Each structure stands twice: as C-alpha cells, then as structure tokens.
Amino acid sequence: MIGAESIARAESAVSLQSVSPGDDDATTLGIEIYARLRRDLIAGHLKPGERLRFRQLSAAYGVGIAPLREALSRLVSDQLVRFEGHRGYTVAPLSLSDLHDLCALRTELSCNALRRSIAGGDEDWEAEILAALHRLERTPLPHSVEDRKTVDEWEQRHDRFHHSLIAACGSPWLLHFCGALSDHFQRYRRAVIVVTSSSEALLKRVREQHRTVAEAAIARDAERATTILAEHFQGSVEVVIRNYEEVSRSLSAGNGD
Amino acid sequence: MIGAESIARAESAVSLQSVSPGDDDATTLGIEIYARLRRDLIAGHLKPGERLRFRQLSAAYGVGIAPLREALSRLVSDQLVRFEGHRGYTVAPLSLSDLHDLCALRTELSCNALRRSIAGGDEDWEAEILAALHRLERTPLPHSVEDRKTVDEWEQRHDRFHHSLIAACGSPWLLHFCGALSDHFQRYRRAVIVVTSSSEALLKRVREQHRTVAEAAIARDAERATTILAEHFQGSVEVVIRNYEEVSRSLSAGNGD
DNA sequence: ATCGATATTTTGTTCGAACATCCTTGCGAT
DNA sequence: ATCGCAAGGATGTTCGAACAAAATATCGAT
Numbered sequence: 001m002i003g004a005e006s007i008a009r010a011e012s013a014v015s016l017q018s019v020s021p022g023d024d025d026a027t028t029l030g031i032e033i034y035a036r037l038r039r040d041l042i043a044g045h046l047k048p049g050e051r052l053r054f055r056q057l058s059a060a061y062g063v064g065i066a067p068l069r070e071a072l073s074r075l076v077s078d079q080l081v082r083f084e085g086h087r088g089y090t091v092a093p094l095s096l097s098d099l100h101d102l103c104a105l106r107t108e109l110s111c112n113a114l115r116r117s118i119a120g121g122d123e124d125w126e127a128e129i130l131a132a133l134h135r136l137e138r139t140p141l142p143h144s145v146e147d148r149k150t151v152d153e154w155e156q157r158h159d160r161f162h163h164s165l166i167a168a169c170g171s172p173w174l175l176h177f178c179g180a181l182s183d184h185f186q187r188y189r190r191a192v193i194v195v196t197s198s199s200e201a202l203l204k205r206v207r208e209q210h211r212t213v214a215e216a217a218i219a220r221d222a223e224r225a226t227t228i229l230a231e232h233f234q235g236s237v238e239v240v241i242r243n244y245e246e247v248s249r250s251l252s253a254g255n256g257d
Numbered sequence: 258m259i260g261a262e263s264i265a266r267a268e269s270a271v272s273l274q275s276v277s278p279g280d281d282d283a284t285t286l287g288i289e290i291y292a293r294l295r296r297d298l299i300a301g302h303l304k305p306g307e308r309l310r311f312r313q314l315s316a317a318y319g320v321g322i323a324p325l326r327e328a329l330s331r332l333v334s335d336q337l338v339r340f341e342g343h344r345g346y347t348v349a350p351l352s353l354s355d356l357h358d359l360c361a362l363r364t365e366l367s368c369n370a371l372r373r374s375i376a377g378g379d380e381d382w383e384a385e386i387l388a389a390l391h392r393l394e395r396t397p398l399p400h401s402v403e404d405r406k407t408v409d410e411w412e413q414r415h416d417r418f419h420h421s422l423i424a425a426c427g428s429p430w431l432l433h434f435c436g437a438l439s440d441h442f443q444r445y446r447r448a449v450i451v452v453t454s455s456s457e458a459l460l461k462r463v464r465e466q467h468r469t470v471a472e473a474a475i476a477r478d479a480e481r482a483t484t485i486l487a488e489h490f491q492g493s494v495e496v497v498i499r500n501y502e503e504v505s506r507s508l509s510a511g512n513g514d
Numbered sequence: 515a516t517c518g519a520t521a522t523t524t525t526g527t528t529c530g531a532a533c534a535t536c537c538t539t540g541c542g543a544t
Numbered sequence: 545a546t547c548g549c550a551a552g553g554a555t556g557t558t559c560g561a562a563c564a565a566a567a568t569a570t571c572g573a574t
Contacts, residue, residue, distance in 0.1 A: 026341060026342040026343060026344075027342050028342045028343065028556085028557065028558090029557075029558070030326075030330070030557080030558090031342055053524095053525070053526090054525075054526070055524090055525075063558090064558060064559050064560085065526090065527095065558095065559085066323070066326075066557075066558055066559070067557085067558070069287075069323070069326070069327055069330075069526095069527090070326055070327065070330045071330075073287070073326075073327045073328075073330040073331045074330045074331060074333060074334045075334075076331060076334075077331045077332075077333075077334035077335050078334050079433075084283060085283040085284050085285045085288055085526090085527095085565095086283060086285065086525090086526060086527080086564085086565055086566065087283075087525090087526080087565095087566070087567095088525070088526060089526095098429070101427075101428050101429055101430050101431075102430060104428070105428055105430050105431055108369070112365070170358075171358050171361070171362055172355070172358055173358050173359060173362045173438065174358075174362055176336075177434050181430065285526085285527065285528090286527080286528075287527080287528090310554095310555070310556090311555075311556070312554090312555080320528090321528060321529055321530085322528095322529085322530095322556090322557095323527075323528055323529070324527085324528075326556095326557090342535095342556090342557095343534085343535050343536065343555090343556060343557075344535090344536070344537095344555090344556080345555070345556060346556095
C-alpha cells in the first residue's frame with residue numbers, strides 16, 4: 001500500500017498553500033485539481049509508475065471522480081500520466097533514455113528560443129530577465145528536500161528566470177514546447193536529487209552561469225549566451241544523470257520495482 | 258444555429274468509417290470519442306470558434322457527457338480546443354500569426370529530425386520511406402473537397418510519408434512535437450483549401466518534391482534533403498496563406514464572425 | 515502442492531439527476 | 545429611448561448510483 005501513503009503525503013503537502021491567491025472566478029474543481037495534480041506530479045510527490053486510483057485520489061484531494069477524470073485526461077496529453085482503458089491511470093515512468101532525449105531537445109529548443117529573443121527582445125524583456133534573476137539570487141537554497149516550501153519557491157523562481165530568457169522569442173509554440181520540456185526535466189531533477197549533494201563549487205558555478213547568461217542576453221551576444229546556456233543545461237543533466245543512476249541502483253537493491 | 262448544423266455534419270461524415278477495423282479490447286467510450294473528435298477537429302468538420310455544447314455533441318455522437326468531458330479535456334492540452342470555466346468548450350480559432358508560427362517551427366523541427374534520421378536511419382527506415390511514398394503516389398487526389406473519403410485517405414498517406422522521413426530521428430519528444438505541429442498545420446490546410454485550386458504545375462512540383470526528398474534522404478544527402486523539405490513546406494504555407502486571406506475576406510464579407 | 519476454473523471483490527466506466535452559473539429576456543425607471 | 549435590474553431558461557458542473565470489466569481469492573481436481 002505504498003501508493004496510498006504517497007498520495008496521502010502529496011495531499012498533505014499541497015494543501016498547505018492555496019491554489020491561487022485570488023481564487024476568484026471562472027474556476028472549476030476540474031481546473032483546480034488539474035493544477036494540483038500537475039504540481040504534485042512534477043514535484044515528485046506522486047511516484048513514477050504509481051497507480052492513481054480514483055478512490056484514493058478522491059479521498060486525498062477531497063473531490064469527486066468527475067473532476068478527477070477531467071484532470072487526469074488532460075495530464076495524459078501532457079505526458080505526465082499514462083492511461084490504459086479499464087486499467088486506470090498511472091504516473092508516467094522515468095527512464096534514462098527519456099531523460100537523455102528530453103535534455104538534448106531542451107538544449108536545442110531553448111538555445112533556439114534564446115537566440116530569437118536576443119534578436120527581437122525589447123526593454124521589457126531585458127527588465128524581466130533582471131527582475132527574475134534578482135529574485136532567484138535572493139531565494140535561499142533549501143537545506144533539505146524535506147523543506148518543500150523552500151524547494152517549491154526556488155524551483156518556481158528558477159523556472160521563471162529561464163522562461164524570462166526566452167519569453168521574447170515571438171513563438172508561442174516554441175515557448176509551449178520549451179515549457180513542457182522544462183516541466184518534465186524538473187520532474188527528473190526533483191525525483192532524483194534526494195540529498196542536497198551539490199558542492200559549494202557547483203552551486204557557485206550555477207549561479208555564475210545564470211548571471212552570465214542574463215548579461216550576455218541583454219548585451220545581445222547570442223553566441224556567448226547560447227554557449228553558456230547549453231553548458232548550464234549540460235551541467236544540470238550530468239548531475240541529474242549521476243544521481244539517477246545512484247537512485248535506480250538503490251531502488252533495484254531495495255525492492256523489485 | 259450554425260453550430261448545430263456543423264456538429265451534425267461532422268457526425269454524419271465520421272460515422273461512415275468505424276473507429277478502427279478490429280475495434281476489440283481495452284477501448285472505452287472516452288477514448289473512442291477523443292479519436293473521433295480529434296479527427297473531426299483536424300478535418301475541419303467542426304468549425305474554428307464554434308461552441309461545443311454538450312447536448313449537441315451528445316446527440317450527434319451518441320455518447321453521454323462523461324466521456325465527452327474526458328475527450329474534450331485532452332483536446333484542450335492538445336491545443337485543438339479551448340476551455341473557459343463555466344462557459345464551455347470551443348473549437349480553437351485559426352489565426353494568421355498562429356499559422357506563421359506553426360509553419361516556421363515545423364520547418365525547423367522537421368528538418369532537424371530529418372537530419373537526425375539521415376544520420377541514424379537503418380534499412381527499415383529507408384524501406385518505410387519508399388513504401389509510404391509509393392502509397393502516396395498511388396493515391397488519387399480528390400477532385401472536390403466534398404469527397405471526404407478521398408481527402409481523408411490522401412491526408413493520411415501524406416502524413417504517413419512525412420512521418421516516415423523523420424521516424425528514425427531517435428527522439429520521441431521531437432517526433433511528438435512534429436506530430437502536433439503537423440496536425441495543426443493540416444487543420445489550416447483543410448480549413449482553407451475549399452476549392453481544389455491547385456494548378457497542374459503546382460501538383461507536379463509537390464509530387465517531385467516528395468520524391469526528391471525521399472531520394473536525397475536515402476542517399477544520405479542531408480543538405481539536399483532538408484533544403485527540398487524546407488522548400489516543400491514553404492510552398493504549402495504560401496498556398497495556405499493565400500487561401501487563408503481569401504477565405505477570411507469572404508467570411509468577413511458574408512457575416513460578422 | 516499445483517494448476518485451472520469459478521466466485522468474489524475491487525476498480526474503472528457510464529449515466530441520470532441535482533446543483534450552480536451564465537446568458538437572455540422582459541420589465542420598469544430615468 | 546436607454547439603462548439597470550430581476551426573472552426565466554439554457555448550459556456547464558458535480559455527485560451518487562448502477563453497470564461492466566479486471567484483479568484477486570476460493571475451491572476442487574489432479
């Protein structure tokens with residue numbers, strides 16, 4: 001009954017913060033539960049491969065199955081959830097090959113989008129980058145993965161910074177794809193980085209990369225910006241892959257999952 | 258009540274052919290109706306901007322609203338349908354800017370995928386291209402857009418040919434994105450090409466491009482293959498854009514849609 | 515004890531009805 | 545005549561129960 005525990009933990013974690021500050025109009029239970037499930041999927045509170053039973057989810061999130069089906073259906077098209085007729089929904093699995101594919105394409109598409117942004121971005125784009133970078137730098141790194149609030153905060157601002165870099169690319173489709181890849185990569189990152197194993201040197205390098213990319217972008221130095229961005233992604237991928245192998249080794253040793 | 262007519266027509270068109278030949282196991286009403294709606298959306302039987310009312314859809318497709326909600330939810334994440342809480346679902350609109358974005362990115366990603374396929378494709382990949390090309394060339398072009406069966410057949414084989422070119426790219430994510438862009442482009446193509454206005458010269462050029470791309474791909478001439486493929490896309494886009502402007506002109510003259 | 519078939523339980527699927535929201539219509543006041 | 549407001553109808557949303565399929569447990573035969 002590991003599944004039930006996992007779902008229960010996901011719920012208790014998520015119910016801390018409300019869905020949105022305003023929480024005003026035009027929202028339905030289906031939309032809310034979609035957003036909550038999506039967050040919990042990406043954050044890894046729902047474990048890859050885990051079955052998503054309606055009764056459990058219904059109890060954990062406090063909604064009926066009608067909104068749940070709606071949310072899960074959308075998540076299937078988002079590739080975060082798998083579905084087999086008459087056999088229910090499961091959390092999409094992680095795999096090393098998927099991780100490699102994901103990262104390679106993300107690097108290509110993000111660099112592409114960054115180039116376009118540099119070519120076409122205006123002052124507001126520049127301002128947003130600086131604002132997002134500032135907020136990211138002032139966000140404390142979590143000392144433990146258990147400190148979910150800090151992890152969520154940092155991930156959100158990190159995402160926002162990377163989004164700000166490419167926001168002016170002028171292509172909604174490209175942004176959409178980059179967003180999808182970014183979400184999936186975050187799922188790997190958070191599933192895998194169990195310990196804050198990062199050395200001080202690594203963290204410093206990452207921070208420098210963020211700043212350098214931002215500077216190069218605003219200076220309209222496309223070559224430099226994309227080079228650093230690609231290096232930044234490459235570095236993250238290597239850390240994730242190293243941890244992935246550790247985690248899957250310990251998993252296969254622990255149980256036959 | 259144009260909406261009701263459109264939905265009724267979509268249904269009558271789709272009910273001609275069964276969902277799948279075997280139609281055996283593991284399928285649910287939700288899955289079936291998703292596939293049917295998806296086809297009708299792409300084929301343009303459901304008009305852009307049109308409201309998708311549950312009662313109409315339920316009557317037209319002969320299913321309850323539970324499976325309908327499930328299908329429509331997925332289609333929202335597929336970007337084929339829009340949703341506003343408490344105001345229902347509508348067919349995603351078409352726009353010139355979206356068309357431009359779509360086509361530019363499709364060209365880039367498809368050429369990228371083609372390059373990868375050429376680098377890594379094996380004999381089966383080559384064989385599939387030749388098979389798909391052969392089937393496409395032997396498929397009669399529809400003399401009228403009213404001849405839906407022929408249009409569907411041609412579109413399916415055309416899609417399959419283009420898919421075969423990039424199938425060996427080795428990146429599921431890239432294939433997924435190319436597929437999404439291809440589906441959306443097909444929606445524009447079919448919405449807009451009301452008359453088979455294509456000159457004999459144009460058709461001949463398109464056929465030649467198909468054959469040349471296939472040959473260049475199999476000859477592992479990446480430069481030539483991607484150049485022709487990009488030209489091919491560019492040609493299609495120009496035709497679609499020309500027709501798009503005509504159609505939207507006649508639409509804005511006819512009614513205030 | 516193992517295998518296979520049947521019975522039971524669990525789980526997913528679908529429908530119909532109750533409920534909430536939005537849109538339209540009609541009325542009255544300025 | 546126009547604007548604002550209230551009543552009514554249409555539409556979307558959610559739930560609970562009936563239904564169907566799958567997974568599990570039970571029992572008997574070899």
